[in-house]
Amino acid sequence: MFNRACLGLVSEDRIVDVELGQIKLFSKAIGETNPIYFDESAAKKAGLRGVKAPLTFGFCLKSLAPAKYPSNEDLGIDFSRLLHAEEKFDYFLPIYSGDRLTFSTEVEDMYEKKGGALDFLIRTTKVFNEAGELVQTQTNTLVMRNG
Amino acid sequence: MVDDEKRTHLSYDAIKVGDSLPKLKFGPINRHTLALYCGGSGDHNPIHVDSDFAKNSGFEDVFAHGMLSMAVLGRLLTGWVEQDQIRTYGVRFTSITQVHDVVTGSGEVTEKYEEDGEKRIVLDVMTKTQYGRQTLSGTAVICLTA
Known part of the structure; x- marks a missing residue:
């Protein structure tokens, strides 16, 4: 079960440099032409x-710069x-290599389904640029099988 | 900006509910694809690349990242319109994509509306495997203001 004590917590700001090499490798992996x-x-x-x-x-x-608190461990995530x-994704501005972005993640919701057999976790991440403008939001839903 | 110049090639008025996007095929997804995506994406969950870990977790084998299919389906969208025209893109992962699966992405226009001074369309998008099993189902909102 996800740790209910984390509900409503907002992570520290994570500053992420958007690296050319990382985009290149990602594009190759997804077959981008x-x-x-x-x-x-x-x-x-x-x-x-x-x-x-x-x-x-x-x-x-977001994956490359996970929140330190609450971390995946704090949340009780068992991979x-x-x-x-x-x-x-809600998109407001594009992202390019060389950008410096700030990520902040809120633990928005946790709930059970199927009599507790499935446990859901919803986290919303806001991404800002150096000018403080909202670049995108990401809403992530994870499910953990219990028992 | 190149993004603005190319924006006019699809006209809001010419697009009808029920119109389909050209399909996009990806795969077969092999272990190399999964290793590349692991490194490229920063998603290091071992369930996608370590078959021992996958078996110990009750799966027959490693399976593809849901986000890999979401990225491939994203290519279907950005092959159709400029990326900056896409306002939202969201998916539900409805079943697991196994290693060796071939996924095909498809999309269909389901709605046209105006909001925030923009002409927008809604697309239903999905991926299916070669066996016809849906693995991902989602929605994208696209701005087609000339």
């Missing part, structure tokens, strides 16, 4: 300030019983 997602010169030619981060890359930045139920 549009060079603005992996080729710096193609991105520059297209008038972009860096290589563009693919649609779901923000999730990776062997964990499944990813839902993920949602």
Whole structure:
């Protein structure tokens, strides 16, 4: 069961530098063919300030900079019983290599289904740029099998 | 900005509810794909790359990251419109994608509406395996204001 004491907690701010190499590797892994997602010169030619981060890359930045508190351990996450139920992005501004972003995550909800056999955890992460503008929000739903 | 120039190639008025997006096929997803995605994504959950861990957790074998299919389905969207036109993108992971599966992403226009001064459409999107099993089901909202 997820640790109910974490409900409502907001993590520390995590500052994340968006690295060109990480976007390139991600784009390769997902079979991306549009060079603005992996080729710096193609991105520059297209008038972009860096290589563009693919649609779901923000999730990776979040994974690479997990909250220290509450951490996955604090939340009682057991990876062997964990499944990813839902993920949602609300997009406000694009992300490019070279950007410096700030992530902050709130533990929004926890609830049980199927008589406690399944336990749900919802966390919302806000991503801001250096100007303090909201870049995107990510809503993450995890489910843990109990018993 | 290139994003703004290309934005006009799809017209809100010409798009109808029921229109389909061109499908996108990905795979077969092999262990190398999963290892690449593990490193590329920063999602280091061993269940996707360590078959011993997967077996000890009660699974037959490693299975694909749900977020890998979400990323592939994202490519379907950004192959159709400019990424900056996409306002929201959310999915539910409805079943596990096994290693060796081929996933096909598809999308259909389900709604047209105007909000915040923008002409927007709603897409229902999904991925299915070669066996016809749905693995992911979701929604995207796209701005088509010229």
